[in-house]
Amino acid sequence: xxxxxxxxxxxxxxxxxxxxxxxxxxxxxxxxxxxxxxxxxxxxxxxxxxxxxxxxxxxxxxxxxxxxxxxxxxxxxxxxxxxxxxxxxxxxxxxxxxxxxxxxxxxxxxxxxxxxxxxxxxxxxxxxxxxxxxxxxxxxxxxxxxxxxxxxxxxxxxxxxxxxxxxxxxxxxxxxxxxxxxxxxxxxxxxxxxxxxxxxxxxxxxxxxxxxxxxxxxxxxxxxxxxxxxxxxxxxxxxxxxxxxxxxxxxxxxxxxxxxxxxxxxxxxxxxxxxxxxxxxxxxxxxxxxxxxxxxxxxxxxxxxxxxxxxxxxxxxxxxxxxxxxxxxxxxxxxxxxxxxxxxxxxxxxxxxxxxxxxxxxxxxxxxxxxxxxxxxxxxxxxxxxxxxxxxxxxxxxxxxxxxxxxxxxxxxxxxxxxxxx
Amino acid sequence: xxxxxxxxxxxxxxxxxxxxxxxxxxxxxxxxxxxxxxxxxxxxxxxxxxxxxxxxxxxxxxxxxxxxxxxxxxxxxxxxxxxxxxxxxxxxxxxxxxxxxxxxxxxxxxxxxxxxxxxxxxxxxxxxxxxxxxxxxxxxxxxxxxxxxxxxxxxxxxxxxxxxxxxxx
Amino acid sequence: xxxxxxxxxxxxxxxxxxxxxxxxxxxxxxxxxxxxxxxxxxxxxxxxxxxxxxxxxxxxxxxxxxxxxxxxxxxxxxxxxxxxxxxxxxxxxxxxxxxxxxxxxxxxxxxxxxxxxxxxxxxxxxxxxxxxxxxxxxxxxxxxxxxxxxxxxxxxxxxxxxxxxxxxxxxxxxxxxxxxxxxxxxxxxxxxxxxxxxxxxxxxxxxxxxxxxxxxxxxxxxxxxxxxxxxxxxxxxxxxxxxxxxxxxxxxxxxxxxxxxxxxxxxxxxxxxxxxxxxxxxxxxxxxxxx
Numbered sequence: 001x002x003x004x005x006x007x008x009x010x011x012x013x014x015x016x017x018x019x020x021x022x023x024x025x026x027x028x029x030x031x032x033x034x035x036x037x038x039x040x041x042x043x044x045x046x047x048x049x050x051x052x053x054x055x056x057x058x059x060x061x062x063x064x065x066x067x068x069x070x071x072x073x074x075x076x077x078x079x080x081x082x083x084x085x086x087x088x089x090x091x092x093x094x095x096x097x098x099x100x101x102x103x104x105x106x107x108x109x110x111x112x113x114x115x116x117x118x119x120x121x122x123x124x125x126x127x128x129x130x131x132x133x134x135x136x137x138x139x140x141x142x143x144x145x146x147x148x149x150x151x152x153x154x155x156x157x158x159x160x161x162x163x164x165x166x167x168x169x170x171x172x173x174x175x176x177x178x179x180x181x182x183x184x185x186x187x188x189x190x191x192x193x194x195x196x197x198x199x200x201x202x203x204x205x206x207x208x209x210x211x212x213x214x215x216x217x218x219x220x221x222x223x224x225x226x227x228x229x230x231x232x233x234x235x236x237x238x239x240x241x242x243x244x245x246x247x248x249x250x251x252x253x254x255x256x257x258x259x260x261x262x263x264x265x266x267x268x269x270x271x272x273x274x275x276x277x278x279x280x281x282x283x284x285x286x287x288x289x290x291x292x293x294x295x296x297x298x299x300x301x302x303x304x305x306x307x308x309x310x311x312x313x314x315x316x317x318x319x320x321x322x323x324x325x326x327x328x329x330x331x332x333x334x335x336x337x338x339x340x341x342x343x344x345x346x347x348x349x350x351x352x353x354x355x356x357x358x359x360x361x362x363x364x365x366x367x368x369x370x371x372x373x374x375x376x377x378x379x380x381x382x383x384x385x386x387x388x389x390x391x392x393x394x395x396x397x398x399x400x401x402x403x404x405x406x407x408x409x410x411x412x413x414x415x416x417x418x419x420x421x422x
Numbered sequence: 423x424x425x426x427x428x429x430x431x432x433x434x435x436x437x438x439x440x441x442x443x444x445x446x447x448x449x450x451x452x453x454x455x456x457x458x459x460x461x462x463x464x465x466x467x468x469x470x471x472x473x474x475x476x477x478x479x480x481x482x483x484x485x486x487x488x489x490x491x492x493x494x495x496x497x498x499x500x501x502x503x504x505x506x507x508x509x510x511x512x513x514x515x516x517x518x519x520x521x522x523x524x525x526x527x528x529x530x531x532x533x534x535x536x537x538x539x540x541x542x543x544x545x546x547x548x549x550x551x552x553x554x555x556x557x558x559x560x561x562x563x564x565x566x567x568x569x570x571x572x573x574x575x576x577x578x579x580x581x582x583x584x585x586x587x588x589x590x591x
Numbered sequence: 592x593x594x595x596x597x598x599x600x601x602x603x604x605x606x607x608x609x610x611x612x613x614x615x616x617x618x619x620x621x622x623x624x625x626x627x628x629x630x631x632x633x634x635x636x637x638x639x640x641x642x643x644x645x646x647x648x649x650x651x652x653x654x655x656x657x658x659x660x661x662x663x664x665x666x667x668x669x670x671x672x673x674x675x676x677x678x679x680x681x682x683x684x685x686x687x688x689x690x691x692x693x694x695x696x697x698x699x700x701x702x703x704x705x706x707x708x709x710x711x712x713x714x715x716x717x718x719x720x721x722x723x724x725x726x727x728x729x730x731x732x733x734x735x736x737x738x739x740x741x742x743x744x745x746x747x748x749x750x751x752x753x754x755x756x757x758x759x760x761x762x763x764x765x766x767x768x769x770x771x772x773x774x775x776x777x778x779x780x781x782x783x784x785x786x787x788x789x790x791x792x793x794x795x796x797x798x799x800x801x802x803x804x805x806x807x808x809x810x811x812x813x814x815x816x817x818x819x820x821x822x823x824x825x826x827x828x829x830x831x832x833x834x835x836x837x838x839x840x841x842x843x844x845x846x847x848x849x850x851x852x853x854x855x856x857x858x859x860x861x862x863x864x865x866x867x868x869x870x871x872x873x874x875x876x877x878x879x880x881x882x
Contacts, residue, residue: 011516019507181558182556184461230524484697554694
């Protein structure tokens, strides 16, 4: 079979535009008659608020200040519609949008945004997912702070620990992480002659954005067009809508092209983070280092909004054994709302946090048993035919042992390898 | 408001700039040279790198009025009008050193300033030369390889773009 | 908000403008700190005087027994200057440890000194060399030791009409050397978590005649470390003495940073950074003895 692309050295289609600086990212697009938007964001993690727009709306160059009452259907979100497009009277995190100010120039929009008077009435806030699930914790959303409960049961962990010669019990915490894609969010929207609103923004899901914009503005989807120009990195951080609906709303009302570009600082406030997780693991092995049981509890902090909370926690839970055969497994996971920045997709999607925990458990067990970290991994590694904790039989490529052996060889650990290889 | 005279990509020009405009703002907004990017606005990321009087600078940390009398080179100066690329650009393309592309203009200019000064850089020299440019797609290895390749090409007679291959790679 | 901007080429023009506008004006050199502070709204000068194109204050030269560095000399110029490639390599190393090539092409020694950040990288080696600052105003000129110029965190003895024209320090004598070491969180663009410079002068028998130790990011300003200096005096510097000196410095650190969250890290780190700077200084002193 002749392969036209695989195995060939192909030049990427947008490569030439990018090396010459001609590739257009949204902020590089200038339209005639274009105006600029700036977002007013909360500086409180949890508060009721009211806005006084009187002074700001009379500032030079101001065309309109959009607030919650301008949004026909004030909700969006990838799994649950728990984000308000523009918050109405309550903010749930620092950075929540409270108004979108449009003016003739960026400077005027900024000045007017800064002139809006905000009165906050602070509410008790919660910043830890475990605290958020305790009775009496401040409610981030009315329906409660538990977003998702994950359960995985296989075998009988109590029996597994009973048989174990060595048991390691530890707590691990990983922090939230920002994607810091190099191009801060930017976009512009304009009306086409046939009354279609066009949103041109750096995004990961143009089709999904189209749906979200149409729903929020109560438009048929064919009235919304999303154009995805060059995107300066995303890594999951552009899966949730940030400015898209604000821009469409403003263009629709003002009938002029509206542009907004976030600063690096605003970018940090605007988009999701990797979920911070608290992970408690108890892992047992027999005298030879064969894993017998693991009991895992995960608290995943989704911050103020759910975004992909369910999928991310599920992935973490499914991967809680690591790439190792363990007969007795008991995993409990909880994803909770807090007043932290909201968490969402980021490279690995839940499969980056848990390895920190299960791999440190392996090292600790190896130390306790007096065997090498390599040996304990080789002993328990998934191979073709292994059955995972979720009951999946791994029938295809499972090259973990080959990988470990290659690394061991590079590190000059061949000796210890031979001792354990069958 | 202040009137300044400067040379941008070989063209002498007189511009009226605001007191609070940065060189970056003038290049992007006034001259529409949008190949110069703003990634952070505080000199950490290098996406706004331009060459000023032969040396790379962050154009977000140069006020426009400070550029009075200076000569500026942006990414738009590198490729020829007939569409042929500078050997550095060609090497970035061929080595797969471009991903999202947002760091690329700054990266290419840092590489150019380095090779103009040191045509035979070591790997460490290249790493140092691009240390002020962040690539968040983490394509550093390929970027370093591209600069090595460009150095080879330029040594072997400059204009024969991108045909040389390193035997060892 | 900035109302008026000037680009000057002669120091007299800068001094005249400072005289006219005094505290309303701010000198702008490399801009790598000031422009960020202005955009964040922390500094709001009405008048900006750009001195980055002022070539005459850009000198790096030997005057008799002294080395003079003009205030608008950039980090790149210092890093690459022939005077700092061998025995005074610690000065180039300190310059090279700053920012990135882009930053070093703009940032100036004058800015580094006048911003007086506790973590400013050039300050420890300059303090260890007992540098003098030359301060000019329209009508006056005065000389102040750098250690007196730095009065606190981001505070200096500079008056609103004055500018730093240059710094100078004496060349290394025989059997003396300078070392510099810095700990940052990454190679490029790292702000010093801790830095240290050590100057040593030995006698013919290898005994320490004088030690000057200066730290960065170990207090409100870069500063001399008198206790460890006194300890090193008259000692033959061997492994035991280095260990003991590192402990003296650890004690100083513990006292100065008591109650700070950075103490557990810095009391350990200071010892390694000090050993590194000291061994470089020692190596240079011994080399300069043989030659």
